[in-house]
Amino acid sequence: MLSTVNHLHRTVGIPSAAFPVLGSLATGTIALAYPEILYWGFENVDILLESRPFVQGLSADLLLQLVGVKIVATSLCRASGLVGGYYAPSLFIGAATGMAYGKFINIAVAQSSPTLQLSFLEVASPQAYGLVGMAATLAGVCQVPLTAVLLLFELTQDYRIVLPLLGAVGLSSWVTSGQKRRRDGKGTTKLNEGNRRPTQEPEMSSSETSGLSSDYALTEKAPYENNPCEIESSLCIDDSSIETEVFEKNVLVSEAMRTRYVTVLMSTLLTEAVSLMLAEKQSCAMVVDDNNILIGLLTLADIDDFSKIIKSENRITKELLVTELCSLDGKRCQVPWIAKPSMDLLSVQIIMDRHGVNQVPVVSEHIEDHKRQPVGLLDRECISVTFRALATRESLR
CATH class of the missing domain: 3.10.580.10 (CBS-domain)
Structure with a gap:
């Protein structure tokens, strides 16, 4: 996205001051169809996790749509020069991805044959998958695995989530750090x-x-x-x-x-x-x-x-x-x-x-x-x- 903005600035001659305006306009247009992508002070994350009473949860299909739209909107904001970071968007994307995965797993298990539904293979609630997804995404994007584990354990205060939390955070951090090392091995950042x-x-x-x-x-x-x-x-x-x-x-x-x-x-x-x-x-x-x-x-x-x-x-x-x-x-x-x-x-x-x-x-x-x-x-x-x-x-x- 950043290379696209630089290409427009170079070829079309759009002034740099216009990019924040265009980025805000594009984000606002997207928010007309998906208002959940806007930052409400983590209220939107509560809606994703269905932690508020009397609030209808979102379907798995809509959650996956929000993941893609949030990534596009965040990229637009960062590339256009708007103030913001990766911390809050990573929590949103992780929660939506985890909730969607948890709902798909619950649907698959519910529709499976009764002979395959073993008592010791109980499926956790989608909220648990959402919390683990938040920690994994935060650890991968911001490269803070220890912070992600301690943050989610402090929020849940449930020791049963520690093992899946450590596995997801470790895998996410390992994959993203490997990609970063490969990028850095190719040389320093190229100029436009x-x-x-x-x-x-x-x-x-x-x-x-x-x-x-x-x-x-x-x-x-x-x-x-x-x-x-x-x-x-x-x-x-x-x-x-x-x-x-x-x-x-x-x-x-x-x-x-x-x-x-x-x-x-x-x-x-x-x-x-x-x-x-x-x-x-x-x-x-x-x-x-x-x-x-x-x-x-x-x-x-x-x-x-x-x-x-x-x-x-x-x-x-x-x-x-x-x-x-x-x-x-x-x-x-x-x-x-x-x-x-x-x-x-x-x-x-x-x-x-x-x-x-x-x-x-x-x-x-x-x-x-x-x-x-x-x-x-x-x-x-x-x-x-x-x-x-x-x-x-x-x-x-």
Whole structure:
């Protein structure tokens, strides 16, 4: 749904401010036929669970319709930029799904042959299935299995529900976490294709591109517990539209790069290199020659791995030099990509996303013979801070 909204914004040219209006209109239109999808402060969940007296319950067919409609309405609201989260919708969807399943099971058992109706295979009420469905959906969507189990057990105070609750919550959390790991394994989040611009990729030799430093590994996104905005966006400021607007502007690398960075020589002791990184609060250092020409990138992860290898060989680690680490297997200290101050920041970020790197050295572009003298360091934190600062500056005008 989000990709559809971005496609409309890119091709049709609909302004970002119009999407919340269109999303509200679409949700309201759906609510004319299915008013239960609107948020009534959990009263609609009580209706689904048939916990209110003198209130007629919903049929299994209608419950399944509400599940599909609620998913569509929630997706529309989130994609259009309306304030909301996944917590309350997950409870609604789980309750409706569980109630529908419970009613189907009860109907199937009631219509089965009497010889198959064994006394020790009693079917629970649909409300029990609804409660278990709420916990399972909450655990899967928000990745909070322990919270879901404790929440439902506190609400029911019935120990008999614990075993099916643990089974449903565990299975739901296991399935969704596996899907998330597979998505994260494919790389970091891709930028919208409409915001892409022709990238300026520097020419690199095959030896430089053959090995990536271990600090250039793909960055895994933390689950929802590390990002409460994904669970309930009303707790946070939704600056996606502002950030997209800033993305479209021509922000240069020179505006975002770090001008304080660490440089070391091949003859520098590794202990001294680590001390310099600690002093500058950096996780990497650029390796240069006597003429200040960039020849490599040294990371803390590389040093840590190298020290473990040296200790296994019973060698003294305090006397190790940078050149010993960089010449170990020919793949360490390599610079997979470099940027220049005049490059478009969006293009550099696309390169970083495409190749799964977290930082790139920035070299001067006014040196003869294409010599690469470092002038800065660009990482993902720099990019994030720059876009937030520019967005804040725009909002103050």
